[in-house]
Every structure is written in structure tokens, then in C-alpha cells.
Amino acid sequence: MTQGEPLLNTAKDTISMQLVREALLQSCPPGVATAEVLGRVDIDPARLDQPDARVPASAYARLWRLLARRCNDEFFCMDPRGLRSGSLAFICRSSMAQPTVGAALASALEFLTLTFEHLQPVLVRQQSLAEIVIGEPQQEARRPFTYFTFWMIVHGVACWLAGRRIPILAIELRCAEPDFCDDYRVMFSQNLQFSRPRTRMIFAADCLDLPVKRNGEELQRFLAQAPGNILVKYRDPDSLARRIKDDLRQRPAAQWPETETLARHLCISASTLRRRLAEEGQTYQALKDSVRKELAIGWLAQPNLGFAEIAERLGFADVSSFHKAFRKWSGSSPGHYRTLVLASS
Structure with a gap:
């Protein structure tokens, strides 16, 4: 997300009807x-029973605003105390007064801790990694939608404060994995882990040192567009980049094709492949790096897999090359990431 750029910006962005029901x-x-509520935001109530139906993300944003006004709660009434109307504006206004993203996040989470009864978030810095951990009463975990709505607000505000998208390395959740996860993986990360001891989001700690440089005009524009600007757009499952990544996941890294071979497989020229990927804001190398990072993060959470085996699976010549690449992807060494992830297992 570039300076001032909303994440929701095309008519093609859609949200699953599953999230509307939630x-x-x-x-x-x-x-x-x-x-009556759905009619006011141009969502057909008859489609609620269609499991594969999708609605414009702009309609979902209008639904969020309408329900917040009706209930005086910007958190869909999912906490006993709620998040009263105006809370998002207060979080942004108070956070932007802080010098860095880290200080701003700490301020925002302190407010949410005072506001919520059941969700008590805290920011923890662990050398090159950072995590936001949600403390909860020792009782049954909340439904996934509750946690992901929380992350949508916190991560969305953090990205706005930073002036760019903050990559998420992993999200762990106490709840069991729901039947529907597609949009959550698009919005946040492919690396979602369920039935974990606690709920947390892990990301590179260097993001916390980014300066906050927002002014009143930018604040008003952000709030005028909210919550649409914190909804990450749905990625077309038929896009070329998505198809290529799905194909790479099915092959050992040693068998990943070169650009020319991939182009022939797709029945197009190499130049056409590069052009079409560029139109989607991608390169083939970036797609391979993205899949390698995704696979590495998942395998590092498995203590029985050694670094040498992971490096080989990913197609690296040696362990040192894997370490160098992982540090570039995440800002952390594989060993430090594994220690943090397995610490609460």
C-alpha cells in the first residue's frame, strides 16, 4: 500500500457471502x-443461502458502517463491551501523534485493551521479529471471524500509519480451522495456523521503526474511506499469477520451470508471459520467491524438519543460501523464527 493509497480500489474487488453472514x-x-439491512446496502438477501456467492467489497464496507451505526459498535457486537462508534477515528488520531509505527501500535493496542473485555492485545518485540498477542480468558476460543475482524482493524491501521503494506509472516489462532478460509488467506497470509495455544500475528520487527508521517487531511481522507480501505481486495482465482503459484506449490522446487518453459506450457511467448504478469503487478521471480517463503514458513513450524532438508526442498544449493534468502524475506534468521513459533507449542 503506497502513501495514501486504499487497498480497495476497483469494482472487481469482492467479499465472500460467508463474511456477510458472519x-x-x-x-x-x-x-x-x-x-432490511441488506437491502439498504444493495446486497440481495436471497443470496445469503448461496455458499459460493460473492458481493462487492464496497457493499460489505457499507454494511459494516450501517451495522456500526445501528448497534453503536464497530466490532459487530462480538465483545460484551463493544467498540463504540468513533473508536477507529480515535485510534487513528491518537496513533498518528506517535513518532514510529511501533509506538503507534502500542498506543492503539492499549486503547483496545481498555475497550474490550475479552480481547487483551499486547505488542512484543523479539529481536528481529515482532508479534501482537491477544490475551484472553481461559475459556472457549472465539469464532475465527472475531479474530480476523480484529486483525483487519489493527493491521489496516498499521499499514496506513506506515504508508505501505506490512507483510504478515504468520497468524496463529486458538480456534479450530473453519470450513471457509479462502478470503482470510487472501486478506492476511497463506500461513494461518489453527488450534494453537494462543492467538497472535507475527511480522518483521523492523516495521516498528518506520516513522509515522500523517497529517489531518490524510486522516480525514482515510476515515472517509474506512472501512473499505482496510479490506484487502479479493484476488481473482483465475489470474495468471494465482494459477502459476498454484502450479508451483504442486511441484518440487527442483522441477520449477524456467520462464521460457513455463511460457511454452501456457501456450504463449515468454515476452507475453512477462507482459501479462507485469499487468498484474508481478514477475515470475517474485512469484517463486513468494511460494518459497510460504513453504519455508510452514516447514519451519515442523520441528522434525532440519534446515538442510528445508533448504533442499526449496531448491537452494546449501543451507547458507536458504538462511540468506529467509533473512531477506522476513528480516529474521530461520532459527530465530523457528524458536519464536515453537516456543508456545
């Missing part, structure tokens, strides 16, 4: 009230 579950009674 948003309504505690914030709007079923029946006539639901139909």
Missing part, C-alpha cells in the same frame, strides 16, 4: 431486520 450473526436479528 457480520450479521451477532449484530442483526434474522428475518425482516436482516432483509
Whole structure:
């Protein structure tokens, strides 16, 4: 996300109807009230029962705003105390007064800790890695939608403060994995781990040192666009980049094709392949690096896999090359990342 650029910016951005149902579950009674609310934001109530239906992300953003006004709660009534209308504006206004993203996040999380009854977030820096850990009463975990709505708010504000998207290395959740996860992986990270001892988000700590340089005009523009600008756009599953990444995941890294071979497989020229990927804001090398990073993060959470085996699986010539690449991807050594991830296993 570049300076001032919303994440939601095209008519093609969509949200699964599954998330619409989740948003309504505690914030709007079923029946006539639901139909009336959905009608006001141009969502067809008849599509609620269609599991594969999708709605424009702009309509989902309007639904979020409408429910927040009706319930005086910007968190879909998922906490006993709630997040009263105006909370997002207060978080942004108070956070932008801080000198760095780290100080701003600490300020925002302190407010949320005071506001929520059941979610008590804290920012922890572990050398080259940082994590936001949600403390909770020792009781049944909340539904995934609750946690992901929390991350959507916190991560969205952090990206705005930083002036760019902050890459997420992993998200762990106490709850069991739901039947539907596609949009969550698009919004946050492919590396979602469920049924874990605690709920947390892990990212590179150097993001915390980024300066906060936002002014009142930018704040007003951000709030005018919220929450649409913190909804990461749905990525077309038929896009060329998505198809290539899916194909790479199915092959050992040693068998990943070169550009020319891949182009022939797709029945296009190499120059056309590069052009079409560029139109999607991608390169073939970036796609390979992205899949390698995704696989590495997942394998590092498996203590039985040694670094040499992971390096070989990823197609690196030796362990040192893997270490160098992983540090470039995440800002951390593989060993430090593994220690942090396995510490609470």
C-alpha cells in the first residue's frame, strides 16, 4: 500500500457471502431486520443461502458502517463491551501523534485493551521479529471471524500509519480451522495456523521503526474511506499469477520451470508471459520467491524438519543460501523464527 493509497480500489474487488453472514450473526436479528439491512446496502438477501456467492467489497464496507451505526459498535457486537462508534477515528488520531509505527501500535493496542473485555492485545518485540498477542480468558476460543475482524482493524491501521503494506509472516489462532478460509488467506497470509495455544500475528520487527508521517487531511481522507480501505481486495482465482503459484506449490522446487518453459506450457511467448504478469503487478521471480517463503514458513513450524532438508526442498544449493534468502524475506534468521513459533507449542 503506497502513501495514501486504499487497498480497495476497483469494482472487481469482492467479499465472500460467508463474511456477510458472519457480520450479521451477532449484530442483526434474522428475518425482516436482516432483509432490511441488506437491502439498504444493495446486497440481495436471497443470496445469503448461496455458499459460493460473492458481493462487492464496497457493499460489505457499507454494511459494516450501517451495522456500526445501528448497534453503536464497530466490532459487530462480538465483545460484551463493544467498540463504540468513533473508536477507529480515535485510534487513528491518537496513533498518528506517535513518532514510529511501533509506538503507534502500542498506543492503539492499549486503547483496545481498555475497550474490550475479552480481547487483551499486547505488542512484543523479539529481536528481529515482532508479534501482537491477544490475551484472553481461559475459556472457549472465539469464532475465527472475531479474530480476523480484529486483525483487519489493527493491521489496516498499521499499514496506513506506515504508508505501505506490512507483510504478515504468520497468524496463529486458538480456534479450530473453519470450513471457509479462502478470503482470510487472501486478506492476511497463506500461513494461518489453527488450534494453537494462543492467538497472535507475527511480522518483521523492523516495521516498528518506520516513522509515522500523517497529517489531518490524510486522516480525514482515510476515515472517509474506512472501512473499505482496510479490506484487502479479493484476488481473482483465475489470474495468471494465482494459477502459476498454484502450479508451483504442486511441484518440487527442483522441477520449477524456467520462464521460457513455463511460457511454452501456457501456450504463449515468454515476452507475453512477462507482459501479462507485469499487468498484474508481478514477475515470475517474485512469484517463486513468494511460494518459497510460504513453504519455508510452514516447514519451519515442523520441528522434525532440519534446515538442510528445508533448504533442499526449496531448491537452494546449501543451507547458507536458504538462511540468506529467509533473512531477506522476513528480516529474521530461520532459527530465530523457528524458536519464536515453537516456543508456545
